Amino acid sequence: MTVDTSSAGDAGVRAEAGELAVAAAVAAGEAVLTRRFGSAIALVSPEHLAGSGPATVVRARVVSSSFALPRTLVVKHYPDPPEPGRVDPFAQEAVSYQLFTALAPDERMCPELLAHDGGDRVLVIEDLGRAPTLQDKLAARDSRAAERALLSWARSLGRLHASTASREADFNALLRRLGGPVRTDNDGLAGLADDVEELTSELLDVPVPEAVRERIAEAVAQARSAAFRAFSPVELAPENNLVTGSGVRFLDFERGRVRTALVDASCLRLPFVSDPRAMALPAGMSEAMIAAWRAEIVDVWPSFADDVELAKQLTISEMLQVWQITRDLLPHLNLSRHATPVSREAALVTWWRELARHAGYSRLTEVAEHSTRVAAALAARLGPHADLAFYPAFR
Numbered sequence: 001m002t003v004d005t006s007s008a009g010d011a012g013v014r015a016e017a018g019e020l021a022v023a024a025a026v027a028a029g030e031a032v033l034t035r036r037f038g039s040a041i042a043l044v045s046p047e048h049l050a051g052s053g054p055a056t057v058v059r060a061r062v063v064s065s066s067f068a069l070p071r072t073l074v075v076k077h078y079p080d081p082p083e084p085g086r087v088d089p090f091a092q093e094a095v096s097y098q099l100f101t102a103l104a105p106d107e108r109m110c111p112e113l114l115a116h117d118g119g120d121r122v123l124v125i126e127d128l129g130r131a132p133t134l135q136d137k138l139a140a141r142d143s144r145a146a147e148r149a150l151l152s153w154a155r156s157l158g159r160l161h162a163s164t165a166s167r168e169a170d171f172n173a174l175l176r177r178l179g180g181p182v183r184t185d186n187d188g189l190a191g192l193a194d195d196v197e198e199l200t201s202e203l204l205d206v207p208v209p210e211a212v213r214e215r216i217a218e219a220v221a222q223a224r225s226a227a228f229r230a231f232s233p234v235e236l237a238p239e240n241n242l243v244t245g246s247g248v249r250f251l252d253f254e255r256g257r258v259r260t261a262l263v264d265a266s267c268l269r270l271p272f273v274s275d276p277r278a279m280a281l282p283a284g285m286s287e288a289m290i291a292a293w294r295a296e297i298v299d300v301w302p303s304f305a306d307d308v309e310l311a312k313q314l315t316i317s318e319m320l321q322v323w324q325i326t327r328d329l330l331p332h333l334n335l336s337r338h339a340t341p342v343s344r345e346a347a348l349v350t351w352w353r354e355l356a357r358h359a360g361y362s363r364l365t366e367v368a369e370h371s372t373r374v375a376a377a378l379a380a381r382l383g384p385h386a387d388l389a390f391y392p393a394f395r
Contacts, residue, residue, distance in 0.1 A: 021056040022048050025077035028122035029060065036115040037067050043075070053254050054078055054089055059127055070127060073114065078121040082180075089254035090121045091180030096253035097125060098174050099167060099231065107163040109156050110250045118178050128242050128249055135238035138279075138391040146393035147285065149243045154268055154289035156241075156248040158296025161261040164231035165300045168258040171231065188324065189220045196323050199330045204377035211366035219320035222313070223260055228301055230261040237275040261301075262317040265293060269318050269358065270351050273325060278347055280388040290314070308362075315355075315362045322355045322371075343388070349378045350388040 026046050033041040043060035051057050055076045062069050082088035097113035105112075111126035137149040164171075172182045193216045197208040233240065234255035242249045268289040272278040294304055304310045326348065333345050356371035389395075 018048060021077075021079065022046050022058050024079060025056040025058045025075045025122070026060055028077045028117075028120045029058070029073070029075035029124050032115045032117040032120060032122050033069075033124055035117070037065075039065075039067075041065055041067070041069070043073065049074070051252075053252065054080060055093075055254070069114070072127040074111070074125050074127045076123040076125065081121075087255070088178075088180045090123075091118075091175060091178040092256050093253040094118070094123055094178060095171060095174040095180065096231070096233075096256035097123060099164065099171050102170075103163055107159065109160040109163070109248075110253070128244055131242045131244045133239050134241040134243055134248065137243055138238055138393050140393055143282075143393050146391065147288075149248065150271075150281070150285060150289055151292045152243065153241055153248040154292040155296055156250070157236075157264060157268075158293040160233075160250065161230035161264070161293075162297045162300045164258070165229070165261075165297075167231065168229055171258050189223060189320075192216060192220065192320075192323055192327065195327045199327065200374055200377075203330060204374060204381070206370070206373045206377050209366060209370060212370045215316065215319060215364065215367050216323060219316045219323075222262065222316055223320060225260060228261050228313075229258055232257060232259050232261070232264050234259075235274070236264065236267050237272055260317070261297070262313055263321070265290065266314055266317040266321050268293060269314060269354065270321055273321055273347075273351065276344060278388075279343070279391045280350060280394075281391065282394045311358070312362045312364070315358045315364060315367070318355055318358060319367060319371075322351050325351065326374075345378075345382055346388045349375055349382065352378060 023046075026043050030041060030043050033043075042063040044063055045061045047059045049057040049059055055078050058075045058077070059072055060075060061072050076093065078090040082090070094113075094116045097110065097116070100108045100110050101113040111128055113123065113125055115124040116122065134149055134153055137146045140146065175182055193208065193213045196216075197213075200206045200208065233250045233253055234257065235252045237252075240250065240252040242251060267273055269286050271281050271286065271289075290310075294310065298305050304313075329344060329348055333348070352371050352375035356368050356375060359365075359368035359371060
């Protein structure tokens, strides 16, 4: 009899590779700490913190040291060099942490950077402990705790924007020093109106009126504008936010950059729009989060004290978000009339409906009417179950 052991063999190979990656991360962390403090510092009891990015992330304990180091640290090691011409996630993250570590502790919405090295491509950061993530709160069955966590997240996002509103030149200078190209908000915006019109006309039989194209041009101009610019983590998925006793703290800066804060703020209306597992929030939750965010940034951008002005600016940014995600998703969705919608398909229907509702409130009539037609066409294709499910905390 022949026994197939390929699965077990593959598992063994993966386990060994994981152990080697952890060992390499620990060694890189020890080396950069030793250079930083001028004396050997050993890390023991490594714990692999699995993630979806290119870095190996390890929590390790510091062997007794004469330096005022925390008892445990987190090491992020990027073993592979950046692809030529592509954005370097190590450089983006290192510069993001440098930017925040230069701020006062009460303005720092992330762990403190303790050491980094561009040669070894390693970061050593403060360990915020085993606090739950925002995803944990949304997945639990405590709606009050989830609401508090979401409002804390919105306040932290506002503080993050307020504290970095005048730091774009600093961020870009640090990025150039590490050899990383400076990203702009122009990526993927050229041709957006043409791309979405082609898709909605061909797949949904919904053309784009000229008045709506003009609003998209306005949204693109807003994204490229020098107004309201601040640092953004970009990856705003719930799993990238720790709910600590001092408020929500952001963790993942591999795509971090400076852009208009309105892009992040529009994600309070379209919660976690870039997350493939995004679900719905109860009525009124987004409005409460926007109020919490605005309370933190209104001193920096006083024009946002005007409800009408803020609503219009957010709707224009929300429109850009919905159109971009439509361009990415629509060609890959199953639009068969009898197919059972999956989360991403139902999410797209929900986001178009929300855009129509918000555009109506802001008296962007042409956008509201077009968005309503797109949402209806999507829902007609997907059937009566094209509704986005709520996060477990709100079911």
